[in-house]
Amino acid sequence: MTRCAVFGTGSWGTAFAMILADAGCEVTLWGRRQELVDAINATHVNPDYLPDTRLAETVRATTDPAEALAGAEFAVLAVPSQTLRQNLAAWAPLLGPDTVLVSLMKGIELGTAKRMSEVIQEVAKVGPERVAVVSGPNLALEIANRQPAASVVACTDELIAKRLQTACHTPYFRPYTNTDVVGCELGGAVKNVIGLAVGMADGMGLGDNTKATLMTRGLAEITRLGLTLGADPHTFAGLAGMGDLVATCSSPLSRNHTFGTNLGRGMTVEETIAATKQTAEGVKSCESVLDLARRHGVDMPIVAAVVDVVHHGRPTQEVLAGLMARSAKPERH
Numbered sequence: 036m037t038r039c040a041v042f043g044t045g046s047w048g049t050a051f052a053m054i055l056a057d058a059g060c061e062v063t064l065w066g067r068r069q070e071l072v073d074a075i076n077a078t079h080v081n082p083d084y085l086p087d088t089r090l091a092e093t094v095r096a097t098t099d100p101a102e103a104l105a106g107a108e109f110a111v112l113a114v115p116s117q118t119l120r121q122n123l124a125a126w127a128p129l130l131g132p133d134t135v136l137v138s139l140m141k142g143i144e145l146g147t148a149k150r151m152s153e154v155i156q157e158v159a160k161v162g163p164e165r166v167a168v169v170s171g172p173n174l175a176l177e178i179a180n181r182q183p184a185a186s187v188v189a190c191t192d193e194l195i196a197k198r199l200q201t202a203c204h205t206p207y208f209r210p211y212t213n214t215d216v217v218g219c220e221l222g223g224a225v226k227n228v229i230g231l232a233v234g235m236a237d238g239m240g241l242g243d244n245t246k247a248t249l250m251t252r253g254l255a256e257i258t259r260l261g262l263t264l265g266a267d268p269h270t271f272a273g274l275a276g277m278g279d280l281v282a283t284c285s286s287p288l289s290r291n292h293t294f295g296t297n298l299g300r301g302m303t304v305e306e307t308i309a310a311t312k313q314t315a316e317g318v319k320s321c322e323s324v325l326d327l328a329r330r331h332g333v334d335m336p337i338v339a340a341v342v343d344v345v346h347h348g349r350p351t352q353e354v355l356a357g358l359m360a361r362s363a364k365p366e367r368h
């Protein structure tokens with residue numbers, strides 16, 4: 036039986052633990068809080084994040100990272116992106132020599148502008164072939180209800196990607212392999228920022244033309260950044276690109292979309308943060324994505340507009356008018 040450790044008892048960590056267990060793996064879920072870990076072990080339910088989802092009995096929870104990692108073939112990381120470096124520094128010495136690290140996270144690190152797989156390689160001192168990424172249109176609540184969805188498991192080592200694919204393939208979760216880690220990670224991180232922009236348009240009462248425009252031009256920004264960083268353009272037409280963008284930008288379940296909607300309705304950033312109980316990665320990552328783009332001379336006007344609203348307090352109306360007033364240019368630019 037494949038043993039997996041999953042770090043993070045939030046919505047996606049718990050739902051992914053469910054997937055792995057349903058696919059036949061033995062899973063240990065690491066969480067920070069003893070009460071939550073005890074509740075999961077006693078009831079096979081995570082009452083704080085997925086109260087309506089029953090987990091297989093092969094999912095056990097612990098607060099001890101060494102216990103979680105004992106014999107683990109895969110160490111799955113599902114904590115907020117900006118906390119990864121500090122958390123992983125404590126877990127890295129406990130990793131087995133062949134444990135593959137799997138990132139579920141969709142963010143870019145503030146300050147360094149690094150992707151999560153880059154942070155993992157640096158902190159755990161492993162090569163790229165020991166790091167995999169799972170990314171796609173995967174709203175945790177839908178998957179927790181075992182509704183059909185597909186995803187991408189990416190690793191530069193295709194054999195590792197195939198092993199992970201087998202480990203998480205269930206009747207309701209269909210993973211495809213890809214070797215383009217850079218493209219999958221950028222698709223996941225930047226769609227959160229575009230999801231904020233589309234949410235703002237929704238909150239402002241704007242219609243489908245505006246939202247389709249933001250999504251399509253958002254995908255153009257993602258692709259432009261990805262191509263500059265060596266990604267495969269096909270990735271952005273796939274599940275980790277357009278697929279995830281569509282899910283996030285259309286769904287009221289998306290925390291990023293909801294955050295943007297609240298801003299578009301006129302709530303302040305502080306009010307919106309106070310009303311947001313779970314991780315909306317785009318709120319912090321919009322700044323690091325823009326930083327990454329600027330380091331590489333890539334123009335990302337929608338991302339810059341989101342940063343203006345979220346971090347510089349500019350009104351959504353004014354920022355949208357600014358986007359529309361940009362100089363005319365060919366579409367493929």
Ligand SMILES: NC(=O)c1ccc[n+]([C@@H]2O[C@H](COP(=O)([O-])OP(=O)(O)OC[C@H]3O[C@@H](n4cnc5c(N)ncnc54)[C@H](O)[C@@H]3O)[C@@H](O)[C@H]2O)c1
Nearest residue numbers: 044045046047048113114118139140141173174175313314
């Ligand atoms: N929820 C989804 O639908 C979904 C889907 C795909 C990918 N993701 C990505 O997965 C990652 C995790 O998201 P989530 O939805 O599970 O978030 P969440 O907010 O539901 O849960 C985050 C978890 O991390 C824990 N946590 C918070 N701060 C921490 C810290 N400093 N150290 C250790 N643990 C900490 C929380 O207690 C919680 O258990 C994010 O990068 C997100 O973009 C989420």
Ligand SMILES: O=P(O)(O)OC[C@H](O)CO
Nearest residue numbers: 171172173174289290291
């Ligand atoms: O709720 P969000 O906005 O973090 O989006 C969740 C997933 O990334 C969708 O694939």
